[in-house]
Amino acid sequence: MSDPATPPRSLAEALRHRDDASLGALLRARPDLITPVPTDLTQLATRAGTRASVVRALERLDRFALQTAEALAVAAEPASYAELLGLMAGYEVDAAVEGALPRALGTLREQALVWGGDDRLRLVRTARELLAPSPQHPSPTGLGPTVQEATAGMSPGRIQEIVGAAGLPSTHDAVSAVAALTGLYGDRKRMAALLDQAPPESLEVLARLVWGPPYGQVTADPAARLRWLIDRGLLLPTAPGTVVLPREVALHLRGGHAHRTTEPLPPAVEPAAVHRPQVVDAAAAGQAYTALATVAELLKDWHEGGPAVMRAGGLSVRDLKRTAVALDLPEPVAAFWVELAYAAGLLASDSEADERYAATPAYDEWLERPAAERWARLAEAWLTATRTSGLVGGRDAKDRSLSALGPGLDRSAAPEVRHRVLSLLAGLPTGAAPTADSVLARLRWERPPRGPQPGDDLRGRLARWALSESEMLGVTGRGALSAHGRALLGAPAAPAAETLPAGPGDKLPVHRTSAPTPPPPLEPLTPAEQATASAAAIRLLTPLLPEPLDHVLLQADLTAVAPGPLERPLADMLDVLADVESKGGATVYRFTPGSVRRALDAGRAATDLHAFLAAHSRTPVPQPLTYLIDDVARRHGRLRVGAASAYVRCDDDAVLSEILADKRAAGLRLRRLAPTVLATQADPTALLDGLRALGFAPAAESADGDVLITRSDAHRTLPRTAPEPVPDGPPVPDATLLSAAIRAIRAGDLASTTPRKPSAAPVSGGALPRTGHAETLATMQAAVLTGETLWIGYVNAEGAASQRVIAPIRVEGGFVTAYDHTADEVRTYPLHRVTGVAELADDGD
Amino acid sequence: MNGPLIVQSDKTLLLEVDHEQADECRRAIAAFAELERAPEHIHTYRVTPLGLWNARAAGHDAEQVVDALVQFSRYPVPHALLVDVAETMDRYGRLTLSKDPAHGLVLTTTDRPVLEEILRSKRIAPLVGIRIDPDTVAVHPSERGQIKQALLKLGWPAEDLAGYVDGEAHPIELDEDGWALRPYQKQAVENFWHGGSGVVVLPCGAGKTLVGAGAMAQAKSTTLILVTNTVSARQWKHELVKRTSLTEEEIGEYSGTRKEIRPVTIATYQVLTTKRKGVYPHLELFDSRDWGLILYDEVHLLPAPVFKFTADLQARRRLGLTATLVREDGRESDVFSLIGPKRFDAPWKEIEAQGYIAPADCVEVRVNLTDAERLAYATAETEEKYRFCATTETKRKVTEAIVRRFAGQQILVIGQYIDQLDELGEHLNAPVIKGETSNAQREKLFGAFREGEISVLVVSKVANFSIDLPEATVAVQVSGTFGSRQEEAQRLGRVLRPKADGHKAHFYSVVARDTLDQDFAAHRQRFLAEQGYAYRIMDADELLAEES
Numbered sequence A: 001m002s003d004p005a006t007p008p009r010s011l012a013e014a015l016r017h018r019d020d021a022s023l024g025a026l027l028r029a030r031p032d033l034i035t036p037v038p039t040d041l042t043q044l045a046t047r048a049g050t051r052a053s054v055v056r057a058l059e060r061l062d063r064f065a066l067q068t069a070e071a072l073a074v075a076a077e078p079a080s081y082a083e084l085l086g087l088m089a090g091y092e093v094d095a096a097v098e099g100a101l102p103r104a105l106g107t108l109r110e111q112a113l114v115w116g117g118d119d120r121l122r123l124v125r126t127a128r129e130l131l132a133p134s135p136q137h138p139s140p141t142g143l144g145p146t147v148q149e150a151t152a153g154m155s156p157g158r159i160q161e162i163v164g165a166a167g168l169p170s171t172h173d174a175v176s177a178v179a180a181l182t183g184l185y186g187d188r189k190r191m192a193a194l195l196d197q198a199p200p201e202s203l204e205v206l207a208r209l210v211w212g213p214p215y216g217q218v219t220a221d222p223a224a225r226l227r228w229l230i231d232r233g234l235l236l237p238t239a240p241g242t243v244v245l246p247r248e249v250a251l252h253l254r255g256g257h258a259h260r261t262t263e264p265l266p267p268a269v270e271p272a273a274v275h276r277p278q279v280v281d282a283a284a285a286g287q288a289y290t291a292l293a294t295v296a297e298l299l300k301d302w303h304e305g306g307p308a309v310m311r312a313g314g315l316s317v318r319d320l321k322r323t324a325v326a327l328d329l330p331e332p333v334a335a336f337w338v339e340l341a342y343a344a345g346l347l348a349s350d351s352e353a354d355e356r357y358a359a360t361p362a363y364d365e366w367l368e369r370p371a372a373e374r375w376a377r378l379a380e381a382w383l384t385a386t387r388t389s390g391l392v393g394g395r396d397a398k399d400r401s402l403s404a405l406g407p408g409l410d411r412s413a414a415p416e417v418r419h420r421v422l423s424l425l426a427g428l429p430t431g432a433a434p435t436a437d438s439v440l441a442r443l444r445w446e447r448p449p450r451g452p453q454p455g456d457d458l459r460g461r462l463a464r465w466a467l468s469e470s471e472m473l474g475v476t477g478r479g480a481l482s483a484h485g486r487a488l489l490g491a492p493a494a495p496a497a498e499t500l501p502a503g504p505g506d507k508l509p510v511h512r513t514s515a516p517t518p519p520p521p522l523e524p525l526t527p528a529e530q531a532t533a534s535a536a537a538i539r540l541l542t543p544l545l546p547e548p549l550d551h552v553l554l555q556a557d558l559t560a561v562a563p564g565p566l567e568r569p570l571a572d573m574l575d576v577l578a579d580v581e582s583k584g585g586a587t588v589y590r591f592t593p594g595s596v597r598r599a600l601d602a603g604r605a606a607t608d609l610h611a612f613l614a615a616h617s618r619t620p621v622p623q624p625l626t627y628l629i630d631d632v633a634r635r636h637g638r639l640r641v642g643a644a645s646a647y648v649r650c651d652d653d654a655v656l657s658e659i660l661a662d663k664r665a666a667g668l669r670l671r672r673l674a675p676t677v678l679a680t681q682a683d684p685t686a687l688l689d690g691l692r693a694l695g696f697a698p699a700a701e702s703a704d705g706d707v708l709i710t711r712s713d714a715h716r717t718l719p720r721t722a723p724e725p726v727p728d729g730p731p732v733p734d735a736t737l738l739s740a741a742i743r744a745i746r747a748g749d750l751a752s753t754t755p756r757k758p759s760a761a762p763v764s765g766g767a768l769p770r771t772g773h774a775e776t777l778a779t780m781q782a783a784v785l786t787g788e789t790l791w792i793g794y795v796n797a798e799g800a801a802s803q804r805v806i807a808p809i810r811v812e813g814g815f816v817t818a819y820d821h822t823a824d825e826v827r828t829y830p831l832h833r834v835t836g837v838a839e840l841a842d843d844g845d
Numbered sequence B: 001m002n003g004p005l006i007v008q009s010d011k012t013l014l015l016e017v018d019h020e021q022a023d024e025c026r027r028a029i030a031a032f033a034e035l036e037r038a039p040e041h042i043h044t045y046r047v048t049p050l051g052l053w054n055a056r057a058a059g060h061d062a063e064q065v066v067d068a069l070v071q072f073s074r075y076p077v078p079h080a081l082l083v084d085v086a087e088t089m090d091r092y093g094r095l096t097l098s099k100d101p102a103h104g105l106v107l108t109t110t111d112r113p114v115l116e117e118i119l120r121s122k123r124i125a126p127l128v129g130i131r132i133d134p135d136t137v138a139v140h141p142s143e144r145g146q147i148k149q150a151l152l153k154l155g156w157p158a159e160d161l162a163g164y165v166d167g168e169a170h171p172i173e174l175d176e177d178g179w180a181l182r183p184y185q186k187q188a189v190e191n192f193w194h195g196g197s198g199v200v201v202l203p204c205g206a207g208k209t210l211v212g213a214g215a216m217a218q219a220k221s222t223t224l225i226l227v228t229n230t231v232s233a234r235q236w237k238h239e240l241v242k243r244t245s246l247t248e249e250e251i252g253e254y255s256g257t258r259k260e261i262r263p264v265t266i267a268t269y270q271v272l273t274t275k276r277k278g279v280y281p282h283l284e285l286f287d288s289r290d291w292g293l294i295l296y297d298e299v300h301l302l303p304a305p306v307f308k309f310t311a312d313l314q315a316r317r318r319l320g321l322t323a324t325l326v327r328e329d330g331r332e333s334d335v336f337s338l339i340g341p342k343r344f345d346a347p348w349k350e351i352e353a354q355g356y357i358a359p360a361d362c363v364e365v366r367v368n369l370t371d372a373e374r375l376a377y378a379t380a381e382t383e384e385k386y387r388f389c390a391t392t393e394t395k396r397k398v399t400e401a402i403v404r405r406f407a408g409q410q411i412l413v414i415g416q417y418i419d420q421l422d423e424l425g426e427h428l429n430a431p432v433i434k435g436e437t438s439n440a441q442r443e444k445l446f447g448a449f450r451e452g453e454i455s456v457l458v459v460s461k462v463a464n465f466s467i468d469l470p471e472a473t474v475a476v477q478v479s480g481t482f483g484s485r486q487e488e489a490q491r492l493g494r495v496l497r498p499k500a501d502g503h504k505a506h507f508y509s510v511v512a513r514d515t516l517d518q519d520f521a522a523h524r525q526r527f528l529a530e531q532g533y534a535y536r537i538m539d540a541d542e543l544l545a546e547e548s
Helices: A011-017 A020-029 A041-048 A051-059 A063-074 A081-089 A095-110 A125-131 A156-165 A174-186 A188-196 A200-209 A224-231 A247-253 A277-301 A317-327 A331-343 A361-368 A371-384 A414-426 A436-446 A458-473 A483-489 A527-544 A568-577 A593-601 A606-616 A623-635 A653-661 A663-668 A684-693 A735-753 A773-786 B022-030 B049-057 B062-072 B079-091 B112-119 B141-154 B183-195 B208-219 B230-243 B283-287 B304-311 B332-338 B348-353 B371-379 B382-390 B393-405 B418-428 B439-451 B485-493 B516-530 B540-547
Strands: A215-217 A236-239 A242-244 A271-274 A347-349 A357-359 A432-434 A559-562 A579-582 A587-590 A646-649 A671-674 A677-680 A790-795 A801-812 A815-820 A825-830 A834-839 B005-007 B012-016 B033-037 B042-047 B095-100 B104-109 B128-133 B136-139 B158-160 B198-201 B223-227 B251-254 B264-268 B293-296 B317-322 B342-345 B360-367 B410-414 B456-459 B472-477 B505-512 B536-539
Touching (some): A011 A041, A041 A051, A051 A125, A063 A436, A156 A224, A174 A188, A200 A224, A200 A247, A277 A317, A277 A331, A277 A458, A277 A483, A277 A527, A317 A331, A331 A347, A361 A371, A371 A483, A414 A436, A414 A483, A432 A436, A436 A458, A559 A568, A568 A606, A593 A606, A593 A623, A606 A623, A623 B536, A646 A684, A663 A684, A773 A790, A773 A801, A773 A834, B005 B062, B012 B022, B022 B033, B022 B042, B022 B062, B049 B079, B062 B079, B095 B136, B104 B141, B136 B141, B141 B304, B141 B332, B183 B208, B183 B342, B208 B223, B208 B230, B208 B293, B208 B317, B223 B230, B230 B264, B230 B439, B304 B332, B360 B516, B371 B382, B382 B516, B393 B472, B393 B505, B393 B540, B410 B418, B472 B485, B485 B516, B536 B540
Parallel strands (some): B223 B293, B251 B264, B293 B317, B360 B505, B360 B536, B410 B456, B472 B505
Antiparallel strands (some): A347 A357, A559 A587, A579 A587, A646 A677, A671 A677, A801 A815, A815 A825, B012 B042, B033 B042, B095 B104
16 A cells, blocks of 8 residues: 555556555456566556556446446545545445445555545546546436536636626636635535525426436526526536536535445345255256256267258257257257357367268267266356357347357356356355346446446346356256355355245245345366366265166056166167157157167167066066067068169079179179079179170160160260450559549658658658657657647558558557548557657648 | 156156055146056156146145145156246136126136237137226126137136036935945045036946936936937936936937937937038027036047037036047047046056956957958058958957857957958857947847847947946957047947956957058057056967967
């Protein structure tokens, strides 16, 4: 913190006074400041003051800290702690605000957004610019400009009139008059007396403007109630037809509050219901098992080649729909599982010419793991994934539809929001399930959304998805964090719920009267920590998952019921031998002639099937099932089908025997199908040639059995267009292009011939100006303030160097926006491409 | 977690019957889940919206359903399924049909958007009248059934609180002299009466007629009984005179030959659905008396026009009776919405275990076609194929062998094709009952068979339903109506009545191997296999070899 003896004069100095821990906290909170690592504290302070960095820091403030910063932005510079407290708490004592303000201020100081001692608090200039009210950017406080700002362009005579009307003695100059007015508006007693005289209609006008927006429209001849206010400066004109309520007046009317509502404390996450922990864990485990089954089913569905990859990447809507139907799930849920399997590395594109999605080798390994480990793999992938399946089906900024597995689904905030949501759940007593709205309210407090509609923000949607996905994945059960979910997060054990309603349906709402103390925020785990946490989660989950069974129950209605999950080989075999009729905790299989035939096609013999069923059935194999298998087996394979591309037939089977016996015919690989028919894989032409070589005179036969007459066909290409003539040299330029080119040439000429001041780095005639980066930046910034025109050297993206004459308008984020005299338009140049800068000689004007 | 129940993601429930908690679990889930299959080890129940709404109608709430699932489930129940159950059940009762003193029948809602939604439906709009207030709309009293049916299809079932008319009172008592209603029959009557209207499903031979009689004794009012055919109508009459205080004079028959309307009237579906010049002339029967109860026998056969009439009868109590609520046309849900939900259902094997129906030995005998027949079969037109394979020569030999084996016992031979039956009748020297046989002749033959004067009877499908042959112990099915599951069940039902000497019943189905006949047989047997009847398969050669 600052040394009280010598108060810091700048942010850099304030930073210099801070100890290492405090600087460390700053850099942890704003990691963008050390990429790249700044050379010194001055540079750090400069970078901390850049617009992009400040915006980023402000976005990450919680609601109360942001409100504190907003209050500082409307306070005088510098402001004292007492003034700030007044703005936050109003004229009355507000214990909650008083209690929370030091923390909020501490956050702002830590993040180098505020510096200076409690008597001289200063908001970083960029932050002040961003947060202070202006007609273009109304402040969230709804306050208008100060009297001083609002009267800046006013004639001294008019100011004196106002002073008079407000009942103040006239002063000798405008500055003191404004000061007197400000003093009056800031004085609660005198102000109250002044407003007491106001007609009630005028007070109504003030009441309408007091919480903002502070601007109002007036006609050229305002009504009496407005006239009264305008005369006394309680409304000041800003533009013709517009008046504004000055900040001091508004603050008085608001009772000193900068905000309509201050929220010093985070809203509590309300448990909607408290379930018994066993119920939560069992429900979550059940869902975890369903998750594994769903992923396995998905990849089994894609076993023999999944859907094709679209040209733009991703899964087509139709394929997603088909997959959803196959999984018997709604499409968004199917998209979630597809994305999850992808994030866990279980499926990927096969990168072949005809690109399709398929399971990866990792999937086969995954299948071999115990169930709890399989779950942990999915859950870990989900925790850290930036891909968000919730976006699937929506449209991106360019109005392209977002497809599952396709590009554009990454949202970098997703893991953080997910983690935060789960940490909030972890902060609740065991078994407590919060309402989604209270979780969202809390998240909105911690990170107020930018933009007018709070319901529409990405973080809110991410949080809702996180809640529903964690339920589907079995991290939570019945909306409460499960024991294995808690272990996965590496969270400490939660306090037990105070009341445990009995009964299996226990979902009585439990209302908490006092807000719980916010638990310390959970940090995302490092990979090593995550491995330990996952191992703990696996230990907790394993006993909750059902043991795989090695038997089924066979029934006379030709069904088999597996009253639980089956061991892999058994399940694989049954999948072939029977059709799945119903899934869930158990699986119901039905034997049909078709399914039995499938097993026979897969190379099983009827005896194998009988033995298999006898071995795995708890009950005697029903006779109809035995019959079914025997019946199908009896007919299986009676008809044989094969492919042959050519045949030889001859009524005289002796000739065919002769051909078969001939060694030279071995290359034709002829096979006798019947006494008078030979078949081969060779094509008919080769066969004809081969037989002719053996000294036979075969005739070709058409599909109908007629003898085929051959004659040679003319060979033609597909339709083709004639070649275009190649012209000599480039086409003649048109008038527009010509005039533009001439203007550019003339402007370049102006840039190179304009006399210039001698710059720090000597510039030889015609060469590009060369200056150091720091100097370039400083000169540019100076030029923005003074409105000077500069001469710069610039290298474009193709590496071509040029000289330009520009008038810089704004320098920020590594870019200079300037009016380019050379091109005659406003352009933006990256600063790193500017080789150097020189001021133009004054005699240019 | 080691319960007897496994909840599947397709909303079927698998119940392991050998589990110690199985009975307890069965009772808990029966309220909302339909028993779909009951083979030997694992019974399958299905949770359907209809079942859940019926459970709501019977006073169960979502909490109980969820509790039952969670308590007995072996594995964690998918949360999505529990949510779905709760949401589905929550849809019931948002709309109520009730009587308003001023406006008559009204549809009220507790959830205004639902009313708005359904009023915008094209199917509902013509059924409702004026909007009385934002939450209430008038309904034409005659559309009570239609609107219930339409609302059910839209997924917003209405709770019908409009009640029933009592109808014209008529004293009816059960005459329990030397017999008594069996416990499950009592339970069925009680469930029906408590629920107001509905369907009772009992296996063939388990005494459905007595459940009807019991219901009439509860209602004590004029009753209209709808049956499948005249023989069945006579049997109902006979049974009612025997088992209740009703006399012959109080019971009328309304059929093709007689048109009597009495306090208890038995009508056939056929006469009701007779159409002349585009109108149904016998419809006034429904309005001819102030019926207090309408009984539908063999409700699975309810013809489509009767559905339409039934829709107009929603203010009267309705009882449907059937052995197998499987309709090959898939209109089960119309039965539920128009007659009422299933009020009682007993698995066949359970009744068998209680000794009220005889245990049966089901055998499928596979015969081979001769080579000549195979060629004829292969070249036959598609529509002729089944006939070709079902009437193979070998079947006759096998049937004769079976009849010889059970000589002396009461044997029914059932088939589809008259030629085949005539030929069989000739060879077996047995009378044939077919469509053209007069009712008098039929009753005479049935009587003779009942008395044991003749021991073998060849019948066509006319005898499919409601003939009472108490001592038939063996049935041989040579052909059937393609793959009809309920026909197979009905035919098995012919031999299931308990035998005096506790003998097993025998059911033979003769099937031609490797033909359509075999495929149809597999389909036909599915219902019974799912009810736990395990078919034994035999080769014809084997059977014939045993003979010699």
